[in-house]
Amino acid sequence: MRDVAALARVSLKTVSRVVNREPGVSPALTARVERAAHQLDFVPDLTASSLRRADRQSATIGLLLKNIANPFSASLYRAVEDVARARGVVAFAGSLDEDADRERDLAGLFAARRVDGLIVVPAGKDQSYLQKEQQAGLPIVFVDRPPSFLDADAVLTDNREGARVGVRHLLRFGHRRVAYLGDLLTITTARERHDGYLDALAGARLTADPDLVRDDLHTSDEAESAALELMGGALPPTAIFASQNLVTIGAIRALRRLGLQHRVALVGFDDFLLADLLEPAVTVVAQDPATIGRVAAETLFRRLDGDRSPASTVIVPTRLIPRGTGEIPPPA
Amino acid sequence: MRDVAALARVSLKTVSRVVNREPGVSPALTARVERAAHQLDFVPDLTASSLRRADRQSATIGLLLKNIANPFSASLYRAVEDVARARGVVAFAGSLDEDADRERDLAGLFAARRVDGLIVVPAGKDQSYLQKEQQAGLPIVFVDRPPSFLDADAVLTDNREGARVGVRHLLRFGHRRVAYLGDLLTITTARERHDGYLDALAGARLTADPDLVRDDLHTSDEAESAALELMGGALPPTAIFASQNLVTIGAIRALRRLGLQHRVALVGFDDFLLADLLEPAVTVVAQDPATIGRVAAETLFRRLDGDRSPASTVIVPTRLIPRGTGEIPPPA
DNA sequence: TTGAAAGCGCTAACAA
């Protein structure tokens, strides 16, 4: 910038004004400065600018995701990116892999880079470590899972209701023995979906058969084994509710291996690519990561724009998509 | 930092030394400074640090991707993240959506934030605009598509050879009328795959029937329509080679609608989730985004570590995965 | 081993 000023024979401040399109610079000087800047391939240093600037904004936000390689996280990121782009804000992202330490570390790395805000899909059970940043004025929006020991905005899926609707769908077709395959109970959303399953049973005056409930399945393989075991039991289920993507796919593999994919009903929580092209097509309770991401980003920017209202929680509804597996009736 | 110094009753420089773990500070002072830092919830400002620091490194890199929501981009990001994480480097990412203007804009935004390096899946046809940054010392690694009008490192898929192998696989089963469904010819990789298709035909002393070749298909829907048209022709193909994910899926939908999914052979370029669970399972030429991302990141960091050797191009091989659709023979 | 002074590239506040 100094070089530009020298070449244009003006002061530093004039260059700054031209670069930032501040009013009150004569057209002649503006042109001279722009020519000089172009000639020197001048790229203004936003980090230096934000250091000095009164608002200290860096036009940068941070995203803590489960795993950027999984479709839910990737859609979320894209939705946030689209909102951010409109404001010239760029985003850092990092994967947590359900690791609470990694969550703290990455939050620290982002904070040290002076991001303007944080969007967090929390991995750990305690977000109070973020309290000091929050009090220092860093807006934080939680996504998919609510924060613990911290009062902050959140955008969540209606997990309990979604699971309830999914299981009720099965019950309506006459199923009475509906199995539940769930993720790690340490994950809030998994617990909520489990509860939704129980709600639906209770709504039909049924109680859960412990032999038909399997929690703590975190991979497709674990889910497949669990489903195989379940179907090999004395009184196998006539329908399965799978609480998560990978679990659903494990259940499909198990049913295929047993040749039961057209006999045993299945509803999965969370939609996945090509679910409609499978045979039979898979009925799911779909989440809406694009909406969740958009709302989260909008909430964050509203805070950055000065909104000081109490922390809000937005619940994004799910949608049941009947495609085939969920509409298989129980054997006569 | 000033506050920490005041509280610990030492100079600014001593705090700086402790924070950066520079040697030569007495244990007594180190402890005092650490206590003060902790007490004040001090988070060092990396942007200010990098501004003053001799090497000017920000421990930040930028990624320009096709679309972070698509699985290829997401896997790439994750692979890069894993390499970067080991060095305490975090990454910005942005989606280009095949928009050359967006590519320039985002590269500019990242440059203005003084990233240490750039990994680029180029959207535009000319990357010479990056020359000045490169000459100013910014390492840039291209991924998936080579740079144009710029000499830089690149990590690419062997598109032409991959397509050749895929089409040859079909020819070996006796097919003579193999259709080609391709993406926009403006995309380098699409053109290379097209050429690989022609190579394979030539290798079998066949010439392409123009009626069986459809380029410029960019969405699943376009591909589906094209495939339907193709199959409705006077002399329909007995096999299809699809040059890309979405095109493959469009072709599958078309074949399903016609009830031909078990009759017409299909090989797709680029693997996708659940390809093995479809009926019939889909044979693909798989790319390896995780390896590509890892190699790209390693190349970038080698440059950051001072490697000044001439620009390199790494070709990552593809792998044919026979699953079913590619092994359907032509009708007798 | 510790610290004082200068300055990275930029903008705020004020002056001319």
Added chain:
DNA sequence: TTGTTAGCGCTTTCAA
């Protein structure tokens, strides 16, 4: 309308 001076939070250089 333009410029000067100070200083954002940190590290470098050099001196004590």
